[in-house]
Amino acid sequence: MITPLATVARSLVFVCLALALCAALMQGLGYNALLVLTSVAEGAFLRSGAFENSLRWGVPLFLTATGVSIAFRAGFFNIGAQGQFYLGAIFAATAAQGLNGGPAFLVIPAILCAGMMGGALWALWPALMKLGSGTDEVITTLMGNFIAGLLLVWVTSGPLKDPAGSGQQASSPVLPPAYRISDSSGVSPMTLGLALVVGVAIWLLVNRTAFGVLSGLAGRNGTMVRWQGASSWRIGLSSFLLSGALAGLAGAVEFAGPTGRIASGFLPGHGFTATLVALVANFSILGMAAAALFFGGLAAAALYLPIMAGLPAAAIEVINASIALVITARARVLDRLTGRKETSS
Amino acid sequence: MTSNAPALECRDVTVRYGDVTALSGVTAAFAQGLIHAVVGQNGAGKTTFARVAAGLVQPAEGEVAIHGQPIRTGQVAAARAAGVELVHQSFALPPSFTVSEAMEFGASGKGSLFSRRGLRRRWRQHLSDLQVIADPAQRIRDLPVESQQGVEIARALITQARVLILDEPTAVLTPLGIETLFARVRRLKASGVTVILILHKIREVLAIADTLSVLRAGCLVDGPRPAAAIDEAELTRLIVGAAGPAPGIQAARPEAGPASAASFSTQTPALELHALHTGADSEGPGLEGVDLRIAPGEILGIAGVEGNGQKALVRAIAGLATVQGGRILLGGQDVGRRPLGARRAAGLRIIPFERNTEGLSLSSSLWENWSAGGLLQRSLLSPVRPDRLRRDCKSALDEWNVRYHSPAQPAGSLSGGNAQKVILAREIDPGARLIIAAQPTRGLDIGATSFVWQALRAARDRGAAVLVISSDLDELFDISDRVAVMLSGRISGRFSPPYSLNAVGAAMTGAATQGEAL
Numbered sequence: 036m037i038t039p040l041a042t043v044a045r046s047l048v049f050v051c052l053a054l055a056l057c058a059a060l061m062q063g064l065g066y067n068a069l070l071v072l073t074s075v076a077e078g079a080f081l082r083s084g085a086f087e088n089s090l091r092w093g094v095p096l097f098l099t100a101t102g103v104s105i106a107f108r109a110g111f112f113n114i115g116a117q118g119q120f121y122l123g124a125i126f127a128a129t130a131a132q133g134l135n136g137g138p139a140f141l142v143i144p145a146i147l148c149a150g151m152m153g154g155a156l157w158a159l160w161p162a163l164m165k166l167g168s169g170t171d172e173v174i175t176t177l178m179g180n181f182i183a184g185l186l187l188v189w190v191t192s193g194p195l196k197d198p199a200g201s202g203q204q205a206s207s208p209v210l211p212p213a214y215r216i217s218d219s220s221g222v223s224p225m226t227l228g229l230a231l232v233v234g235v236a237i238w239l240l241v242n243r244t245a246f247g248v249l250s251g252l253a254g255r256n257g258t259m260v261r262w263q264g265a266s267s268w269r270i271g272l273s274s275f276l277l278s279g280a281l282a283g284l285a286g287a288v289e290f291a292g293p294t295g296r297i298a299s300g301f302l303p304g305h306g307f308t309a310t311l312v313a314l315v316a317n318f319s320i321l322g323m324a325a326a327a328l329f330f331g332g333l334a335a336a337a338l339y340l341p342i343m344a345g346l347p348a349a350a351i352e353v354i355n356a357s358i359a360l361v362i363t364a365r366a367r368v369l370d371r372l373t374g375r376k377e378t379s380s
Numbered sequence: 381m382t383s384n385a386p387a388l389e390c391r392d393v394t395v396r397y398g399d400v401t402a403l404s405g406v407t408a409a410f411a412q413g414l415i416h417a418v419v420g421q422n423g424a425g426k427t428t429f430a431r432v433a434a435g436l437v438q439p440a441e442g443e444v445a446i447h448g449q450p451i452r453t454g455q456v457a458a459a460r461a462a463g464v465e466l467v468h469q470s471f472a473l474p475p476s477f478t479v480s481e482a483m484e485f486g487a488s489g490k491g492s493l494f495s496r497r498g499l500r501r502r503w504r505q506h507l508s509d510l511q512v513i514a515d516p517a518q519r520i521r522d523l524p525v526e527s528q529q530g531v532e533i534a535r536a537l538i539t540q541a542r543v544l545i546l547d548e549p550t551a552v553l554t555p556l557g558i559e560t561l562f563a564r565v566r567r568l569k570a571s572g573v574t575v576i577l578i579l580h581k582i583r584e585v586l587a588i589a590d591t592l593s594v595l596r597a598g599c600l601v602d603g604p605r606p607a608a609a610i611d612e613a614e615l616t617r618l619i620v621g622a623a624g625p626a627p628g629i630q631a632a633r634p635e636a637g638p639a640s641a642a643s644f645s646t647q648t649p650a651l652e653l654h655a656l657h658t659g660a661d662s663e664g665p666g667l668e669g670v671d672l673r674i675a676p677g678e679i680l681g682i683a684g685v686e687g688n689g690q691k692a693l694v695r696a697i698a699g700l701a702t703v704q705g706g707r708i709l710l711g712g713q714d715v716g717r718r719p720l721g722a723r724r725a726a727g728l729r730i731i732p733f734e735r736n737t738e739g740l741s742l743s744s745s746l747w748e749n750w751s752a753g754g755l756l757q758r759s760l761l762s763p764v765r766p767d768r769l770r771r772d773c774k775s776a777l778d779e780w781n782v783r784y785h786s787p788a789q790p791a792g793s794l795s796g797g798n799a800q801k802v803i804l805a806r807e808i809d810p811g812a813r814l815i816i817a818a819q820p821t822r823g824l825d826i827g828a829t830s831f832v833w834q835a836l837r838a839a840r841d842r843g844a845a846v847l848v849i850s851s852d853l854d855e856l857f858d859i860s861d862r863v864a865v866m867l868s869g870r871i872s873g874r875f876s877p878p879y880s881l882n883a884v885g886a887a888m889t890g891a892a893t894q895g896e897a898l
Contacts, residue, residue, distance in 0.1 A: 246760040248769075252752055256741035261700065262732050263752045264721035273760060 042317050050315065050329070053357040060353070061346070071344045075354075078339030079332025088338075091221030091293055093331030094230045095120075095285040095302075097324055099309035101237045102154070102281030104318040108241065109274035110254035115161060115176025116282040117306025118183030119154035123283025124297045125190050126153025127290045128207050131214060132195060139213045146214065147229075147287050154283015155276045157183060162275035166268055172275075180306065188299040195297070206298035210291060221293030229288065230324075233281070238320045250274050282306065308334070308355060314362045330355070385448030387412040387543050387574035388433055388464070393442030395428050395598075402428040403439070404598045410543075410591070412447070415569050416576045416604055417589035419619055421685065421851065424595040426578045427469065430547045433576070434466035435459030446543065463542035467532045469551060469578075475521035479503065479514050479531055483538065510534050511564065526557040533564065537573075544568065545576045550584055551664070551687055562588050580685050581867075582615050582889035594618045612891040613882060620853065620885040648712040650676045650727075650814040650845030651697070656706035658692045665869040666692050669706070672864065672871070674814065674845040679836065681860030682849040684888055689869035690849050691733060694818050697847075698730055699723055711813055721756055727813025731803055731820050733849075735796070739803045742792030746784060747773035749791045750806050780805040781831070797828030804832065808839050815839055818849045833859050853884060 058068035079089050099116050106113035113119075130149035134142045161175035191197075192205035200206055217223035241247040253260040253270050261267060285305075290297055308330050315329075316322030333355065337348040386409035395403040403425045410416045420426050431437040433444060438454025445451065446462035473482045480499040483506065500516040507514055512530035514523055523531065529549060536544055546565075550558050565575050565588060579585050585592055586607060592615070593603030602618050651674045658666040664687040674680045684690060695701035697708060699720040708716045710726045720728075732738035740749050747766070750773040755764065770787040777784060782801045784794060791799060800820065808815060817836055821829040836859065840846050850856050856863055857879045865873040865887035873887030885891075 240761075242766065243763055244760070245755040245758050245762050245764055248748055248764060248766075249752065249755055249760070252741050252744050252748055255743050256737065258734075258737050259739065259741045259749075260752060260756075261720070262698070262730060262738045264719070264724040264756050265752075266719055266721060269760065 042319070043322065046315050046317065046322065046326075049361045050358060053361040054354065056357045056361070057350075057354050060357075061350070066344060066346055071340070071346055071350070074339050074343030075333065075336040075351075077343065078336030079329075082339070085332075085335060087220060087222050088335035089328055089332035090227070091331070092334040093327040094221065094226050094292075095289050095305065096309050096312050096331055096334075097230050097327035098233055098285035098288060099282045099306060100312035100316070100323045100327055101233060101320070102278040102285075103310050103313040104316075104323065105237070105241075105250075105281065106158075106274055106278035107313065107318060108254050109250040109270060110257060111162075111165065111271070111275060111278070112173050113158065113161075113176050113275065113278050114173060114310060115157065115179045115183075115279070115306070116309050117303075118176070118180040119157040119279040119282035120286040120289075120302070120305055120309075121180075121183040121187045122153035122157040122279075123150035123286025124153075124290045124301075125187060125195075125286075126150055126156075126283065127287035128190075128195055128210075128297045131210055131291070132207075135211070142214050143216060143291065146291050147284060150283045150285075150287020150290070151280040152283065154279040154281065154286060156279070157283070158275045158279025162272050165275075166271050184300065187297065187301075191297055191299045197296070204298050204300075207296045209296045215291055215295060216288065217292040219293050219295065223292070226288060226292050229284075233284070234320050234324060237281075241320070246270070246273065282309070285309075304352065304355070307359075311355060311359055311362065315358065385412075386410055386445075387447060388576065389445040389448075390429075390432070391443045391445075393429075393432055393439045393444065395425075395432060395437055395439045401598050403432070403595075406442070406595075406598075406600045408593055408600055408604055410574065410576060410604055412574050413569065413572055414574060414590040415565060415588055416574070417585045417592040417607065418576060418578050418595060419580060419582075419585055419592060419615070420595035421580065421619060424619075425598040426580075426595055427547055428598075429595065430466055430545045430576070430578050433459065433543075433545055434464055436466070460539060463540065464545065465536035465539070465541040465543070466545045467529070467536050467547065467549065469548040473520045473528070473532060473535065476519060478517055478519050479507070479523070480516035482520055482531065483507075483516070483535055506538070507531070507534055510537060511567070526553060526560060529553070529557075529561065530564070537568075541573065543574045543576065545578070547578045548580070548687075549577065550579065550581065558584065580619075580889065582612055582619070582886075582891045584890075585615070586610075586612065596621050612886065616882055616885040616889060616891055619889065620881055647676050649673050649709070650678075650711055651847065652707075652709040652712075653697075654707040654709075656693075656696055656708065657704040658696050658701045659704060660869075661692070664691055665689050666701075666704075667696060667706075668869040670866075670869070670871055672847075674847060676813070676845050677840055677843045679840050679846040679848060679859055679861045681856035681863040682847065682866055683853060683856050683863055683884055684851070684866035684872075686851055688866045690818070690866055692869065693866070694730070694733065694816055694849065697723075697728070697816060724753065725757055727811055727844075729807040729809070729812040729815045731800075731807050731815070731817045733818040735799055735803065735822075736792075740791040740799055743790055745788045746777065746791055746794075746802060747787040749802060750776060750787075753806055776805045777802065780835075797824045797831075800824060800828065800832065804835050808835055808844075812839060812844050814845045814847070816847045816849075819851070820848065821850070821852070821855065829855075853881065857881075857884075 058072060061071050062068040078085055080086050099120055103113060103116055127146045127150040130146050134145055157179055161172050161179060164170035164175055165172040188205060191207055195207040197206050197208040216225040249260060250270050289302060294301060312323055312326040312330050316326040333351050337351040340346045340348055340350055389409040391407050393403055393406045418426055418429060428437060432439050435454060435456040435458055443450055444453050446464055451462045452458040480503040483503040484499055503516045512534045514527045514531050520528060549561055553561060568575055589607040591604040592607045594601045653670050653672040656667050656670040660666040667689050682690060692701055696703055703716060707714055710723060710728060713726060715723050736742055747770045751769045773787045780801045782798050791802060820832045836846050848859060863875045863879060864871050865884060867888060867890055875884055
């Protein structure tokens with residue numbers, strides 16, 4: 036059995052390995068690697084206001100990552116978080132427009148619920164295809180991201196178009212401040228409280244309900260659970276829908292929080308980064324909170340990089356990708372090691 | 381090539397897989413140009429023998445000679461070069477390939493370029509020479525089983541094979557398909573090919589073979605000898621061997637037995653199957669009209685050579701197979717359209733064939749494995765207390781004498797016998813009304829084996845019905861209150877004690893003698 040502490044230590048080692056890899060790459064390209072890393076650290080945590088900025092990016096990442104982890108536990112590789120996030124934002128924006136003028140204590144929960152419904156809907160059809168006819172969910176959820184991206188373009192330049200918009204980037208009108216759950220800083224009691232509530236709820240679900248035990252078993256050996264009388268629909272569909280709903284909630288939070296509107300192509304790498312958060316944390320809730328803060332910090336630092344180290348902001352994506360690379364390689368190595376353990380015993 | 385040398389000769393071939401000796405000191409010579417049958421029960425070493433001859437398995441000791449020339453054992457290329465080809469029991473052609481692509485792949489030709497049409501032309505001729513009816517442009521997976529087998533044989537004959545080995549070629553075929561196959565085999569014989577058939581159905585053996593050899597528990601007990609000089613009864617005896625239950629199991633037998641069965645027999649049957657039909661699948665034939673009836677407090681044994689529909693039977697009762705016709709009644713309730721969860725709630729318990737995939741999640745903890753069935757009977761959001769589940773699991777495992785460290789250890793860290801006890805602890809609970817035990821002692825040592833039988837007897841004596849599926853007749857005769865035999869998806873015989881080994885063996889192999897009706 037792997038202790039939680041060892042998991043943390045291992046994740047840290049792999050993140051450091053990835054950072055070293057990036058540093059070597061940047062040094063090789065003629066940048067000062069040390070300056071790059073220190074400016075990342077400053078932009079993420081050290082500079083005044085940097086931590087707040089990391090939280091701003093960390094909250095939606097955390098919400099989406101919990102969703103990814105729920106699907107993963109049940110054995111489904113939902114890489115459609117991006118699309119589910121977009122659909123959540125679209126539904127939230129639609130609800131906000133429809134309910135405009137209502138009392139905030141009703142409209143805000145409605146916006147969040149609409150976001151969850153949108154995300155769940157975008158997970159529903161891959162789930163039906165997977166459970167009904169075995170269509171690989173990796174393909175369908177991945178393709179769904181592109182469709183959702185185009186839907187977002189259409190919605191923001193059509194039905195939800197901001198009439199006063201400049202036309203630079205198609206977007207919806209800005210949400211009235213009364214319905215916002217945070218200002219543009221993205222950090223407010225409401226956003227942080229929401230992350231906390233979701234974190235606790237998901238922890239309880241995973242560790243203290245029949246669903247938690249059974250979805251974990253189904254993820255590791257679906258055949259065994261089927262022979263125990265599980266309907267693959269019950270566990271599979273609920274995992275899939277919850278996974279999408281959480282990504283959709285992140286979309287609603289982003290819409291009603293820091294961004295205040297939806298815009299075509301906003302937060303383009305969000306779903307991918309959230310998947311990384313879940314992988315780095317090995318699906319533990321506390322680990323995902325920490326990893327979300329770390330990757331949120333990287334996103335925050337992206338603004339500082341061009342100023343401090345003369346590096347384009349895209350360098351952050353190189354760091355993300357290196358971590359993904361190392362984590363994937365780790366998964367392979369671990370698979371092989373555990374596989375050997377099973378055959379030798 | 382020496383003209384009188386045997387086509388295939390084995391000398392003292394011994395094969396071990398770990399601690400298991402699959403073949404021990406097999407010495408046999410198969411003459412050229414004849415049809416030879418190698419027969420035996422499951423686990424007798426037939427497939428291993430075929431694989432040694434084809435170079436797929438490296439024997440620990442012994443030699444193989446083809447047409448008098450010793451070949452390097454354990455090398456497919458060497459066996460191929462000497463003209464030996466093997467057609468596997470489960471077909472080996474890539475399902476997504478077209479026939480012509482698969483043939484070209486099998487020919488392992490030079491790495492030149494091909495056109496599709498060129499390939500088709502080339503192989504159409506080869507197929508029609510062998511009277512295999514298959515369009516070279518069709519995909520393997522779209523072909524009927526008979527044609528797939530024809531293509532497999534045609535593939536094996538590309539390289540001018542002199543010795544063709546077919547491993548259980550009739551297992552997947554209909555009676556008509558078997559006729560076609562036998563006609564093909566006879567044509568091959570006429571063209572000078574030596575054919576070795578691995579078979580277990582006696583009628584088929586006697587219908588086609590020129591000589592036969594019998595393997596039992598890895599040893600060659602007879603042959604090759606002319607098939608004409610042997611009758612069904614003698615061959616059955618040779619295959620099944622002398623009866624005699626294992627002493628450890630005999631000692632564990634309680635005195636109750638049939639008497640206790642009688643006291644429950646007036647009740648509604650725990651299980652009734654009426655004319656049950658399911659479709660065939662990759663794992664064997666489907667059910668073709670199975671009628672069964674088990675009373676509470678009774679153990680019914682299902683005998684039969686593996687792959688005769690036993691898996692379909694278990695899946696159908698579990699609700700995991702597509703039932704095409706017939707009825708399934710659990711305790712008098714028709715459950716034919718109800719899912720396994722509902723059937724389990726009605727008292728169905730299953731010890732499945734595959735302990736490590738269907739029975740347990742090896743990478744999950746013992747307490748999760750143990751509690752899965754119970755948790756599935758609750759709502760998904762019902763709260764659980766892992767510490768309490770761990771405690772309950774611990775007391776259950778202690779009661780069943782499982783050797784383990786902690787309920788949190790993964791199931792994969794247990795030995796086979798202990799893993800099976802975890803499944804018993806989960807499946808044999810007070811709510812069990814019908815227990816399906818599919819090969820419950822496979823791979824277990826004698827201690828664990830007798831533990832399993834005792835547990836099933838105890839469940840029977842408490843009033844549960846037990847359906848035991850085993851290919852070990854000694855075990856079945858010892859535990860069962862009645863025995864039914866499955867052959868090709870049907871019940872080919874029903875027996876009650878005292879069991880006649882010959883009669884059961886005949887029903888298993890499809891020989892003429894039919895079992896006494898119950």
